[in-house]
Amino acid sequence: MAHDAPSGPTGPTKLVIRNIGLLLSGDLEKPILDADTIVAENSRITAIGRLKDVDTEGATTLIDANGAAVTPGLIDSHVHPVAGDWTPRQSQLNWIDSFLHGGVTTMISAGEVHYPGRPRDVVGLKALAITAQRTFTNFRPGGVKIHAGAPVIEHEMVEEDFKELAAAGVKLLGEVGLGGVKDGPTARKMVGWARKYGIQSTIHTGGPSIPGSGLIDKDVVLEADTDVVGHINGGHTALPDSQIRCICEGCKRGLELVHNGNERSALYTLRIAKEMGDLNRVILGTDAPAGSGVQPLGILRMVSLLSSLGDLPAEVAFCLATGNTARMRALDCGIIEVGRTADFVIMDTAQHSAGRNLLESVQLGDLPGIGMTVIDGIVRTERSRNTPPATRVPFIVK
Numbered sequence: 589m590a591h592d593a594p595s596g597p598t599g600p601t602k603l604v605i606r607n608i609g610l611l612l613s614g615d616l617e618k619p620i621l622d623a624d625t626i627v628a629e630n631s632r633i634t635a636i637g638r639l640k641d642v643d644t645e646g647a648t649t650l651i652d653a654n655g656a657a658v659t660p661g662l663i664d665s666h667v668h669p670v671a672g673d674w675t676p677r678q679s680q681l682n683w684i685d686s687f688l689h690g691g692v693t694t695m696i697s698a699g700e701v702h703y704p705g706r707p708r709d710v711v712g713l714k715a716l717a718i719t720a721q722r723t724f725t726n727f728r729p730g731g732v733k734i735h736a737g738a739p740v741i742e743h744e745m746v747e748e749d750f751k752e753l754a755a756a757g758v759k760l761l762g763e764v765g766l767g768g769v770k771d772g773p774t775a776r777k778m779v780g781w782a783r784k785y786g787i788q789s790t791i792h793t794g795g796p797s798i799p800g801s802g803l804i805d806k807d808v809v810l811e812a813d814t815d816v817v818g819h820i821n822g823g824h825t826a827l828p829d830s831q832i833r834c835i836c837e838g839c840k841r842g843l844e845l846v847h848n849g850n851e852r853s854a855l856y857t858l859r860i861a862k863e864m865g866d867l868n869r870v871i872l873g874t875d876a877p878a879g880s881g882v883q884p885l886g887i888l889r890m891v892s893l894l895s896s897l898g899d900l901p902a903e904v905a906f907c908l909a910t911g912n913t914a915r916m917r918a919l920d921c922g923i924i925e926v927g928r929t930a931d932f933v934i935m936d937t938a939q940h941s942a943g944r945n946l947l948e949s950v951q952l953g954d955l956p957g958i959g960m961t962v963i964d965g966i967v968r969t970e971r972s973r974n975t976p977p978a979t980r981v982p983f984i985v986k
């Protein structure tokens with residue numbers, strides 16, 4: 589079920605979602621909105637409010653949410669795509685489409701490191717990054733937005749390489765530490781070059797993930813000063829708590845928690861971020877595909893884990909997977925507000941959850957049931973094939 593990006597309606601579109609039972613904004617400042625209707629025209633949100641107060645005339649698509657909740661599309665801040673909807677890591681096809689069924693509408697590459705025979709020479713690694721950026725812009729499985737083309741830095745690189753990558757459309761660095769550069773001073777110099785040309789950076793934090801990667805400790809993380817502290821809870825092997833605390837307190841960069849990491853360390857990091865009043869720095873990823881496989885429900889599982897065991901209201905936990913990531917990654921999705929892209933997940937309490945409503949069920953550690961996903965104002969999936977079935981399911985009126 590993979591589609592190229594250009595498919596979809598060619599004329600003007602107007603999407604109306606009515607009868608929303610709960611509207612989660614993705615914005616930490618105000619996680620719950622008092623509204624039951626969203627209007628989106630030509631892929632952007634144009635109105636949010638009560639049905640009687642907004643202009644729903646001329647809808648080309650009308651969805652009745654049937655009292656279910658609407659959230660922004662979930663963002664996975666840490667994936668390792670290779671080519672199209674195939675990953676050689678566990679020889680799987682259609683893993684991105686499966687993530688869409690877990691509510692993920694945007695993915696950010698932390699490096700195309702599983703590419704068989706990945707080139708490590710400068711010309712080769714630049715070519716691979718530019719190819720990945722191009723191919724994932726042109727090919728979006730299920731409509732999922734994949735920000736890819738994330739080169740992994742090597743010692744032979746010079747400033748001109750970063751300038752050239754940026755001019756070619758590369759906007760991300762792969763995890764520092766997955767290539768030859770594992771020392772603080774070199775990483776800092778190259779991350780600085782990347783930043784100068786508008787390229788965002790992240791770093792592999794903790795012990796080696798698979799044979800061939802290495803340890804990156806707090807001193808290297810703090811010296812490298814990447815925009816995001818990639819999987820601060822390890823991928824899988826986490827740093828000692830004392831080092832995690834040092835990183836949280838020693839910088840103001842993003843603190844990324846991943847599914848394929850140490851769950852106890854994720855909860856520890858969350859606790860420190862809360863104590864510091866820095867919840868806005870916490871973002872979520874899966875770090876899939878990985879040795880642990882791919883996890884289509886990984887982001888939902890992180891939301892549920894942090895909410896239930898980390899004592900975080902569910903509506904706040906959803907912000908870590910949406911608005912926080914969008915702000916940190918400068919994306920125009922992730923928050924339900926006028927002007928942003930119309931990427932939504934319609935979800936409800938899973939059938940037979942002990943929770944009386946969606947938020948309570950997540951706080952009890954259950955996963956929600958997804959009834960529909962929307963990307964760029966276009967319905968992409970109806971009832972999820974992967975989540976537990978939702979109690980109330982939205983339907984397309986026209």
Ligand SMILES: [Zn+2]
Binds near residue numbers: 763791792797818819
């Ligand atoms: Zn990593």
